[in-house]
Amino acid sequence: MKIVIYAWSLDNGGAERVASLWANGFAEQGHKVSIVLDSLFTPIKYKVSPNVAIIRQYHPQKAIPSKLFKFILKKHFLSNLLEKIWYRVPQNIRKIFLANTLQKENPDVIITVLPAYYKRIKDALNAIGKNTPIIVTDHNPYERPEYAPLSVERIKEKFTDSYNYDFLTVLTEADKLVLQKRMDSSFMKKVYVLPNPLTYTPQVKIPPKEKTILAAGRLDDWHYKGFDLLLQAWSNIHRSFPDWKLKIAGGNDKSTLLKICKKLKIEDRVDFLGFVDIKKEYEKAEIFVLSSRYEGFGMVLTEAMSQGCACIACDYKGRQREIIENDNQGVICPTDNEEEIAKAISNIISNRQYRQKLQENAILRSKYYELPNIMARWNDIFERMGLIN
Numbered sequence: 001m002k003i004v005i006y007a008w009s010l011d012n013g014g015a016e017r018v019a020s021l022w023a024n025g026f027a028e029q030g031h032k033v034s035i036v037l038d039s040l041f042t043p044i045k046y047k048v049s050p051n052v053a054i055i056r057q058y059h060p061q062k063a064i065p066s067k068l069f070k071f072i073l074k075k076h077f078l079s080n081l082l083e084k085i086w087y088r089v090p091q092n093i094r095k096i097f098l099a100n101t102l103q104k105e106n107p108d109v110i111i112t113v114l115p116a117y118y119k120r121i122k123d124a125l126n127a128i129g130k131n132t133p134i135i136v137t138d139h140n141p142y143e144r145p146e147y148a149p150l151s152v153e154r155i156k157e158k159f160t161d162s163y164n165y166d167f168l169t170v171l172t173e174a175d176k177l178v179l180q181k182r183m184d185s186s187f188m189k190k191v192y193v194l195p196n197p198l199t200y201t202p203q204v205k206i207p208p209k210e211k212t213i214l215a216a217g218r219l220d221d222w223h224y225k226g227f228d229l230l231l232q233a234w235s236n237i238h239r240s241f242p243d244w245k246l247k248i249a250g251g252n253d254k255s256t257l258l259k260i261c262k263k264l265k266i267e268d269r270v271d272f273l274g275f276v277d278i279k280k281e282y283e284k285a286e287i288f289v290l291s292s293r294y295e296g297f298g299m300v301l302t303e304a305m306s307q308g309c310a311c312i313a314c315d316y317k318g319r320q321r322e323i324i325e326n327d328n329q330g331v332i333c334p335t336d337n338e339e340e341i342a343k344a345i346s347n348i349i350s351n352r353q354y355r356q357k358l359q360e361n362a363i364l365r366s367k368y369y370e371l372p373n374i375m376a377r378w379n380d381i382f383e384r385m386g387l388i389n
Contacts, residue, residue: 001387002032004107006117010035010054011042014196014299015139019113020046021197025375027051034105036098038117040086057094057101091120099124102132109387111135115157118165133166133385137194141296142170142178143317148224148294163187167385169194171297174318192381195322196299197374198306200279202366206308206359207283211244213345214285214309216278216300217292220252226291226314226335228260233291233342235264241349249273249281282307286355287348290314293335298323302369305330305362310355312344329365330358 003026007019019035026033027049034053044054086094102110102124110125112118115136125132142158144150150158159182162168167190170176176193183191213234217225227248234246246269248257254272261267273281278300282288288304290313301313301323311330313320314337324330331348333340348355367373382388 001109001382002105002107003034003109003111004102004105005033005035005111005113006121007035007037007113009037009039009042010044010046010048011039012045015113015137017046017199017299018139018196019111020048021199021371022111022374022378023052024049025197025371025378029375029379034107036101036105038094038098040083042083055101055105057097091123095120095124095127099127102130103128107132109133109135109382109385111137113137114139115161115165118157118161122164133387135167135169135381135385136162136165137169138175139171139196139296141172141294141316141319142175144294159183165190167192167381169381171195172319172322174322175296192377192384194374194377194381195369196297196302197371198366198369199299199303200282200306202306202363202370203283203308206356206363209286209308210284211241212281212285213244213246213287213289214249214281214304215246215289215291216249216281216304218252219248219250219254219257219272222257224293226293227257229293229314229336229338229341230289230291231257231260231264231266231270232338233345234269235266236338236342237346238266238269240346244349245269245271247271247273247281247285249276249278251275278303279307282309285309286359287312287345289341289345290320291341292316295319302366306366306369308359308363310348310358311362312341312348314341323365325365328357329361 005019005023007016010016010020023033023035034055037056110121110132112121115138118136121134169192173193176191179191180188215230222228251274261270282304288309288311290298290301292314294316298320301311305311313324313332314335315321315332316335321332324332331344333344
């Protein structure tokens with residue numbers, strides 16, 4: 001079967017990383033796979049099988065001498081500027097390039113990484129008289145807290161435009177339940193729960209650990225990620241554990257978090273790592289904390305579990321409880337509650353035997369999300385759509 005996966009780039013972003021993993025899985029199953037990118041110059045940062053074709057819908061490397069193209073790729077300011085110009089090109093013009101690409105590829109099915117791309121793809125298919133089925137994969141939750149509601153555009157995508165989708169995948173049973181309350185039964189027949197696959201191979205045994213509590217995420221998203229809660233929790237208990245340290249991995253502006261550390265007088269007990277090899281940090285950390293106020297899934301959580309971290313996760317309406325099923329696999333805390341986070345960290349640090357049990361069971365649980373298991377779900381989707389027998 002010929003499969004096209006449509007994404008903006010393979011440069012950053014959890015959904016884009018997942019797309020690369022799917023592509024590798026499809027190729028391993030013997031499918032012919034192409035990833036069609038909207039971006040012109042963003043580098044390919046995720047590992048993609050040589051059996052997967054990567055196609056930019058507009059081929060700048062064919063219009064620009066190779067030396068100049070490589071120069072643009074190296075100069076981020078220039079490539080970013082050109083990307084911004086390309087992004088502002090009217091959709092009816094960009095649609096022509098996408099339509100030409102889809103005409104040449106002639107796929108049996110198209111998988112779009114985000115719902116926002118559905119209309120763009122559908123318009124391109126209409127332009128060439130094709131009715132190729134489109135599977136929309138949604139990587140964001142179908143509900144959010146009152147203080148951070150879904151935008152009007154996102155509501156339209158999730159609850160109005162979605163009636164036109166050929167098939168829709170959501171990350172959790174909790175999201176499927178939200179849809180069940182608002183959509184009719186015929187619509188629900190084309191909704192499928194497809195969790196994100198693991199990025200890393202689970203450890204065979206717990207690797208050597210350091211006395212580190214780890215968190216990860218964009219630092220300018222500190223409120224959404226609950227890093228202020230984590231810092232407050234650590235400030236409440238850090239004096240009891242002088243040989244332990246909190247580390248937060250992730251890039252972008254950390255000025256607000258530094259101010260919080262200074263106010264709490266924990267500057268010397270917290271390290272901001274920036275962009276690092278996160279797998280190595282998972283391997284070294286005894287404890288991982290997902291402190292988010294709301295989270296659709298939490299790839300960092302399954303990644304940390306796979307590398308033998310004892311995990312604490314703030315559960316947003318059952319979504320993280322789908323990953324940590326019981327108290328032997330990790331600790332679930334309510335959202336927006338630094339006292340419960342502090343209590344969980346303190347208990348895990350204080351009880352080495354309990355910590356080791358959580359680490360061992362986390363590795364076992366993470367195997368549920370290994371790529372072959374997720375690819376089996378894709379085969380089920382294709383069977384339900386009548387694409388394979």
